[in-house]
Amino acid sequence: xxxxxxxxEFVSQAKEGVISVEEFVAKTLDRIKKVDEKIHAFITxxxxxxxxxxxxxxxxxxxxxxxxxxxxxxxxxxDNICTEGIKTTCASKMLExxxxxxxxxxxxxxxxxxxxxxxxxxxxxFAMGSTTEFSYFGPTRNPWNLEYVPGGSSGGSGASVxxxxxxxxxxxxxxxxxxxxxxxxxxxxxxxxxxxxxRYGLVSxxxxxxxxxxxxxxxxxxAFLLNIISGHDPHDxxxxxxxxxxxxxxxKHGISGKKIGIISQMIGEGVDKxxxxxxxxxxxxxxxxxxxxxPISLDAIEHSVAAYYTIASAEASSNLARYDNLRYGFDxxxxxxxxxxxxxxxxxxxxxxxxxxxxxGAFVLSAGYYGKYYxxxxxxxxxxxxxxxxxFKKVDYLISPTxxxxxxxxxxxxDDPLKLYLTDINTITANLSGIPAISVPFxxxxxxxxxxxxxxxxxxxxxxxLQAAHVLQETSNLPEISL
Amino acid sequence: MTKIGLEIHCQLTKLASxxxxxxxxxxxxxxxxxxxxxxxxxxxxxLPLLNKKAVEKATMISLALGCTIPEKIxxxxxxxxxxxxxxxxxxxxxxxxxPTSIGSDGKIEIEGKTIRIRxxxxxxxxGRLVYEGTSEKTMITLIDYNRAGTPLVEIVTEPDFxxxxxxxxxxxxxxxxxxxxxxxxxxxxGAMRVDGNISEGDGNRVEIxxxxxxxxxxxxxxxxxxxxxxxxxxxxxVQAETRHWDEARRITVSARSKEEEQDYRYLPEADIxxxxxxxHSIEQIKMQMPESIVARRERYVKKYGxxxxxxxxxxxxKFYSDLFDKAHNEKNAKEVSNIITTDLMGxxxxxxxxxxxxxxxxxxxxxxxxxxxxxLTRNSGKTALQEMVKTGKSLADVISSLDLGHVSDVGxxxxxxxxxxxxxxxxxxxxxxxxxxxxxxxxxxMKKTKGKADPTTTLGILRKKLSx
Ligand SMILES: [Zn+2]
Numbered sequence: 033x034x035x036x037x038x039x040x041e042f043v044s045q046a047k048e049g050v051i052s053v054e055e056f057v058a059k060t061l062d063r064i065k066k067v068d069e070k071i072h073a074f075i076t077x078x079x080x081x082x083x084x085x086x087x088x089x090x091x092x093x094x095x096x097x098x099x100x101x102x103x104x105x106x107x108x109x110x111d112n113i114c115t116e117g118i119k120t121t122c123a124s125k126m127l128e129x130x131x132x133x134x135x136x137x138x139x140x141x142x143x144x145x146x147x148x149x150x151x152x153x154x155x156x157x158f159a160m161g162s163t164t165e166f167s168y169f170g171p172t173r174n175p176w177n178l179e180y181v182p183g184g185s186s187g188g189s190g191a192s193v194x195x196x197x198x199x200x201x202x203x204x205x206x207x208x209x210x211x212x213x214x215x216x217x218x219x220x221x222x223x224x225x226x227x228x229x230x231r232y233g234l235v236s237x238x239x240x241x242x243x244x245x246x247x248x249x250x251x252x253x254x255a256f257l258l259n260i261i262s263g264h265d266p267h268d269x270x271x272x273x274x275x276x277x278x279x280x281x282x283x284k285h286g287i288s289g290k291k292i293g294i295i296s297q298m299i300g301e302g303v304d305k306x307x308x309x310x311x312x313x314x315x316x317x318x319x320x321x322x323x324x325x326x327p328i329s330l331d332a333i334e335h336s337v338a339a340y341y342t343i344a345s346a347e348a349s350s351n352l353a354r355y356d357n358l359r360y361g362f363d364x365x366x367x368x369x370x371x372x373x374x375x376x377x378x379x380x381x382x383x384x385x386x387x388x389x390x391x392x393g394a395f396v397l398s399a400g401y402y403g404k405y406y407x408x409x410x411x412x413x414x415x416x417x418x419x420x421x422x423x424f425k426k427v428d429y430l431i432s433p434t435x436x437x438x439x440x441x442x443x444x445x446x447d448d449p450l451k452l453y454l455t456d457i458n459t460i461t462a463n464l465s466g467i468p469a470i471s472v473p474f475x476x477x478x479x480x481x482x483x484x485x486x487x488x489x490x491x492x493x494x495x496x497x498l499q500a501a502h503v504l505q506e507t508s509n510l511p512e513i514s515l
Numbered sequence: 516m517t518k519i520g521l522e523i524h525c526q527l528t529k530l531a532s533x534x535x536x537x538x539x540x541x542x543x544x545x546x547x548x549x550x551x552x553x554x555x556x557x558x559x560x561x562l563p564l565l566n567k568k569a570v571e572k573a574t575m576i577s578l579a580l581g582c583t584i585p586e587k588i589x590x591x592x593x594x595x596x597x598x599x600x601x602x603x604x605x606x607x608x609x610x611x612x613x614p615t616s617i618g619s620d621g622k623i624e625i626e627g628k629t630i631r632i633r634x635x636x637x638x639x640x641x642g643r644l645v646y647e648g649t650s651e652k653t654m655i656t657l658i659d660y661n662r663a664g665t666p667l668v669e670i671v672t673e674p675d676f677x678x679x680x681x682x683x684x685x686x687x688x689x690x691x692x693x694x695x696x697x698x699x700x701x702x703x704x705g706a707m708r709v710d711g712n713i714s715e716g717d718g719n720r721v722e723i724x725x726x727x728x729x730x731x732x733x734x735x736x737x738x739x740x741x742x743x744x745x746x747x748x749x750x751x752x753v754q755a756e757t758r759h760w761d762e763a764r765r766i767t768v769s770a771r772s773k774e775e776e777q778d779y780r781y782l783p784e785a786d787i788x789x790x791x792x793x794x795h796s797i798e799q800i801k802m803q804m805p806e807s808i809v810a811r812r813e814r815y816v817k818k819y820g821x822x823x824x825x826x827x828x829x830x831x832x833k834f835y836s837d838l839f840d841k842a843h844n845e846k847n848a849k850e851v852s853n854i855i856t857t858d859l860m861g862x863x864x865x866x867x868x869x870x871x872x873x874x875x876x877x878x879x880x881x882x883x884x885x886x887x888x889x890x891l892t893r894n895s896g897k898t899a900l901q902e903m904v905k906t907g908k909s910l911a912d913v914i915s916s917l918d919l920g921h922v923s924d925v926g927x928x929x930x931x932x933x934x935x936x937x938x939x940x941x942x943x944x945x946x947x948x949x950x951x952x953x954x955x956x957x958x959x960x961m962k963k964t965k966g967k968a969d970p971t972t973t974l975g976i977l978r979k980k981l982s983x
Binding site for chain 1: 553556557558559560561562563564565592594596597598601602603604612656658778780781782783785786787788
């Protein structure tokens with residue numbers, strides 16, 4: 033049985049009875065048992081429930097009952113998305129034993145379509161990080177080379193898809209957290225337009241910029257999942273009500289006659305040579321398929337990393353304030369503590385990166401600094417949006433490498449937060465402006481490490497974005513993973 | 516000169532659900548922590564959903580207080596750690612970066628004085644802390660989140676009050692107003708809470724918090740004025756600080772200065788998109804709003820010719836003015852207003868007594884009509900009213916059970932007059948000489964009939980008999 037098939041292929045095989053869902057899920061669980069000791073993509077594996085559900089679906093298939101469009105495809109879910117009955121830890125000691133009493137909207141929509149949640153994927157604590165090294169449960173490793181980081185913060189999602197431990201995954205993208213692991217693990221990852229997908233049940237880190245995003249082996253799989261999880265949600269006032277869009281239909285529309293802007297600031301200085309060369313190859317391939325590529329300069333990007341870390345940290349300091357161990361959390365005796373002492377004792381259990389960002393965020397919001405930092409960051413954000421609006425008057429898409437550098441070794445940058453922050457430079461533009469962006473696996477470096485290419489489109493143009501991404505993926509010829 | 520400003524928290528008790536979730540807005544008398552959900556308990560992943568009805572009610576208050584309503588309103592997070600806050604921030608409104616709260620720059624006239632309203636903001640109430648234990652050592656704090664997320668409107672005035680009495684009058688008017696427009700029952704426990712700030716001359720401002728009731732805010736302000744004035748007299752500078760009202764000792768005490776250094780790190784609440792307040796929806800709300808107290812007072816004066824003082828008393832109390840509006844017709848309006856403002860209000864001189872009244876508009880209508888058609892004397896009417904409010908029985912039942920009916924048939928009055936004539940021979944001959952003394956005899960008849968004889972009939976028969 034080939035666990036490396038796409039999610040869409042799985043659906044058609046399951047539908048036709050070529051494969052048994054139970055067998056596929058069982059084999060996937062075996063695979064997890066075999067490889068996850070090394071990769072550590074999962075925090076929780078829900079084996080028994082997954083098997084039970086698979087058996088039920090097989091019965092339904094045999095008796096020709098109505099079945100949801102996922103036909104029991106096993107998915108991993110980033111562990112900051114609430115799942116009723118399964119722990120949602122956010123890779124933090126603060127939520128080590130937290131079981132949400134409800135499903136996130138994206139989860140209930142997937143369950144309605146008979147998807148199977150096989151387990152919860154590792155992440156940087158509360159999604160703060162770009163390498164998945166900042167997990168309370170230990171780092172996830174890159175399945176292409178175990179010494180390397182898988183990207184982050186949805187590293188468990190990216191790695192589990194790449195290592196055939198599931199068919200697809202949901203991550204969340206606050207500053208590149210879906211696209212970074214997609215790029216480093218050679219899978220597809222989409223950060224949708226802010227407001228396209230419900231955040232109800234996604235544990236907030238920086239709520240004004242983050243979105244849930246699908247990670248899968250193919251662009252078609254991403255489109256398939258987007259059909260299920262996108263759309264207005266009465267539980268989230270920030271979701272848009274744009275009506276139903278079928279992202280799978282017309283996926284193979286092509287890009288002939290389309291204009292693509294090459295973001296000058298993202299392919300110049302500081303970009304790894306092999307990454308830059310792969311990007312140029314991608315551009316010329318797209319040109320050969322009928323697209324017109326022109327350089328576009330977005331000089332506001334110069335300030336984007338500073339603006340991003342100001343806004344994200346400010347929101348984090350507020351969003352994470354609720355973790356005071358009073359209502360839920362981990363056990364420690366409350367007796368004898370005065371409230372403030374109890375809270376600071378409890379909150380000393382956050383990891384270093386979360387602590388760093390909460391302190392930074394509290395600082396930029398404090399009296400006298402709000403205008404100097406937070407408001408200024410919001411101005412940068414508005415500038416970036418305005419420059420993008422201008423750009424999209426001229427072009428349909430923008431292109432850049434997803435990550436400016438190749439995957440690096442575990443531990444290599446962990447002591448240098450600033451260096452880590454700078455690796456987000458290409459991805460955060462989409463979060464600050466709200467526009468969609470996708471990372472498509474494109475090639476391998478000479479050392480065998482994945483390189484992903486990023487495409488952007490204007491807000492709510494996911495359908496067009498996926499069409500271009502599909503074209504790009506078709507041009508690549510990537511090796512099978514060996515594990 | 517003394518300058519006093521107020522911050523009033525008024526719960527929108529007339530709403531069905533909380534400000535950001537579908538839990539009940541009425542949290543009183545429920546099992547602790549039974550009126551909560553992932554949203555108001557602040558569970559990870561939950562998101563606030565704005566209750567549009569709350570925006571409407573807050574708009575009504577803003578309109579009633581003459582405030583400007585912005586085209587867009589937004590919400591902010593006020594960040595601080597406290598056990599009654601499930602998220603460790605409160606969702607509120609904030610105007611420091613441009614006016615985005617539901618109302619600003621309003622004013623209201625109180626006894627000829629203008630009180631300016633600085634702003635009105637919509638926000639969520641925190642949970643409730645319950646302290647148990649007998650000593651500091653055994654003290655435990657229990658948290659009940661049933662109240663968390665209850666819709667609250669904060670009304671901030673400019674420091675335009677000069678005396679505690681003005682404050683009291685204002686608060687009474689405000690309570691009447693929110694009750695009248697149907698947004699709140701200000702007399703429910705905890706529904707209306709007041710903090711004050713006070714300064715003498717150019718001195719520092721002192722905040723007074725933790726005041727339990729309207730009556731206590733007046734006392735707290737009095738105490739604070741005396742305290743500050745005596746400091747000034749002794750040449751001591753008044754410290755800018757927050758003081759708590761100690762109800763038991765009836766003094767204000769300095770709160771720990773730590774609380775003052777609080778930096779709330781306000782942050783826009785991105786989970787709630789900016790709300791557009793469209794002109795036509797404001798117009799619609801205006802139309803839905805009940806008649807204002809001022810308009811009602813004017814109607815009473817102009818349409819029914821009620822004296823201004825009676826109209827004042829009647830219009831400012833929703834309960835009594837509703838009763839009046841339901842009980843009166845064009846002919847009996849004056850009598851109805853009389854019954855309500857002189858007799859009924861006399862029986863129910865406290866709020867508790869008012870709530871116990873078993874009175875219906877029909878009681879008042881019947882009573883007024885009976886008095887106007889001479890079926891009942893005013894005196895008996897008062898007795899009947901007292902019985903009706905106590906028992907809720909109909910007027911007819913009360914009249915027969917208390918034997919209050921008017922004696923107006925000529926036969927029975929003649930009989931009684933004959934009796935009086937026998938007993939009062941002297942007075943009768945006197946009255947024959949001097950008709951001015953006839954009232955003595957009328958009084959005797961009334962005494963015998965316990966006031967039930969119709970005075971006009973009695974007088975007629977007496978005159979006839981005397982001149983015979
Ligand atoms: Zn609730």
